Amino acid sequence: MKNILFIFRKQLKDSLKNKAILIQFIMHPLIAAVMTLSVHIENMPENFFVYLFSPMYITMAPIVSMSSIIAEEKEKNTLRVLLMSNVKSYEYFIGIGGYIFLICMLGAAVFCVLGKFAGIEILYFMGIMAVGILTSIVIGGTIGTASKNQILNTSITMPVMLVLSFVPMLSQFNDVINNAGRVLYSQQIFNLINHTSTLDFKCESIIIIVVNILISAILFAVLYRKSKFA
Amino acid sequence: MKVIETFNISKQYRNTTVLDKINLEAGKGEIVGVLGPSGAGKTTLINILTGQIRADSGDAYILETSCVNLDCKIYSKIGIMMDSFGLYERLSVYENLKFYSQIFRISSNRIEYVLNKTGLYGARKTLVQNLSKGMKARLNLARAFLKEAELLFLDEPTSGLDPQTAQHIHGLIEEEKQKGTTVFLTTHNMHEAEKLCDNIALLCDGKIVEYGNPQKICSKYNYMNVIDITLKNGEKISLPNSPKSSDKIKQLVESESIKSIHSSEPNLENVFLLLTGKVLKQ
Incomplete structure (x- = not known):
């Protein structure tokens, strides 16, 4: 448990000096805030920018940050040193993942404030954001584990991130994309978030998200067993 | 008690034999060196002994534990200085050592001691990314010395360093030996091997071509x-x-x-x- 805390603190110090990671956490909440406060179009749906940017945030920030932190640690051999220094793999994963989860939940709180949610709406919105962030962290961890260096990591992360974040948005305009995208957790998160004000959620969404988490976790376990973060 | 023992270790990468039936041993407080040119298999040998990779055949033991079963308990007794620095570039010298002292469960007082010993005290607030290669090597060594290890693995500890820094590092290694620490070091510097090592293995193309005390080896081949x-x-x-x-x-x-x-x-x-x-x- 102590090691998790030490890794968490180390990562916090490190990320404050790492602009590439820092920007991932700030970008979407900031853009959503600027757009919400400055853009007012007639007949624009309520909380349009919050519902648009929050699903993008949870599919981009955790995946990019988790995968790039692991890939950088592998490339610079710091992860190898750590694993030979009284740190277990799961402690490292929870330390880094826990840090990203907390920072992303702060970002989710910003969306919550922008959406002016109240009472049960806050719980509903934050709960869905938490599930989405956790799923993305596992996916980010899987990509980081599969990548031997940062260049390879970027080339895997980019297409995965673009598909997961843009399919939900594009599915609003195209039925084919909508049908294909239903199997993605990001599409289901998008649908659930868009029903925050009505608190309406379908069991199908939950099942699809759980299946996505399971597939990601299995993939991570297989890749980890193969490479052991090496 | 043997701190390091290897029995016929062999390792191949694809069809190239990197190590061929390596037999070595080191007792408590001994410095054992592996001397050989680049590509001789020195780093592979350290990687096998520290459990980072497995040998294709043969057995290796450190601190009476098989190198394929090294756990946190054993790792807490060994210090490793690898050829790649493995340092957090965006953290300062002190922050790096502080983080590892927490992981090793070592008192902060030891950080001051190690910083002074390695001549890094003045640079303790400097970010690692701003350090020279020599300073990074010192920090790498400082991390290996942070815990009072029973066994130290030093992979080319003075490679690419200026003579003054190299001499300083030699002094630190000798101090550790005086404390009873066993040191396993690889080098391609014959002066370093002659000066520091109780026993050396001359490694070429994955084979030990000679093994023993440096002076005795030199005397043995004194044909003239x-x-x-x-x-x-x-x-x-x-x-x-x-x-x-x-x-x-x-x-x-x-x-x-x-x-x-x-x-x-x-x-x-x-x-x-x-x-x-x-x-x-x-």
Whole structure:
């Protein structure tokens, strides 16, 4: 448990000096805030920018940050040193993942404030954001584990991130994309978030998200067993 | 008690044999060196001994534990300085050591001690990304020295460093030996090996071509066994290294005509060249 805390603190110090990671956490909440406060179009749906940017945030920030932190640690051999220094793999994963989860939940709180949610709406919105962030962290961890260096990591992360974040948005305009995208957790998160004000959620969404988490976790376990973060 | 023991370790990458039936051992408080040119298999050997990779055949033990079963308990007793630094570039020197002292469960007082010993105290607030290669090597070593390890693995500890820094690091390694720490070091620097090691293995193309005490190895290959004398007038003479030459040497000493006098004993570089036909340099 102590090691998790030490890794968490180390990562916090490190990320404050790492602009590439820092920007991932700030970008979407900031853009959503600027757009919400400055853009007012007639007949624009309520909380349009919050519902648009929050699903993008949870599919981009955790995946990019988790995968790039692991890939950088592998490339610079710091992860190898750590694993030979009284740190277990799961402690490292929870330390880094826990840090990203907390920072992303702060970002989710910003969306919550922008959406002016109240009472049960806050719980509903934050709960869905938490599930989405956790799923993305596992996916980010899987990509980081599969990548031997940062260049390879970027080339895997980019297409995965673009598909997961843009399919939900594009599915609003195209039925084919909508049908294909239903199997993605990001599409289901998008649908659930868009029903925050009505608190309406379908069991199908939950099942699809759980299946996505399971597939990601299995993939991570297989890749980890193969490479052991090496 | 043997701190390091290997029995016929072999390792292949694709079809290339990197290590071929390596047998080594080191007792408590000994410095064992592996001397060889780049690509000889030195780092692979360290990686096997520290459990980072597995040998294809043979057995290796450190601290009486098989190297394929090393756990946190064993890792807490060993210090490792790898060829790649593995430091957090965006953290300062102190923050790096502080983080590892927390992981090793070591008091912060030890950080000050190690910083002073490695000459890094003045640079403790400097970010690692702003350090020179020599300073990074010192920090890498400082991290290995942070815990009072029973066994230290040092992979080319002075590679690419200036002579002054290298000498400072040699002093630190000798201090650790005095404390009873066993040191396993790899190097391609014969002076370093001769100066520090109780025993060395000359490694070439994955094979140990000679193993033993450096002085004994050099004596073993002293085939010429002569004494070379340079006189003040520039004349050079070679005399057999035997009692027969004592009168002549005495005469030269008394006449104060000797400029320099050397035995013909080869150094490790010569022995390596003799045995492998290769030079030690990178």
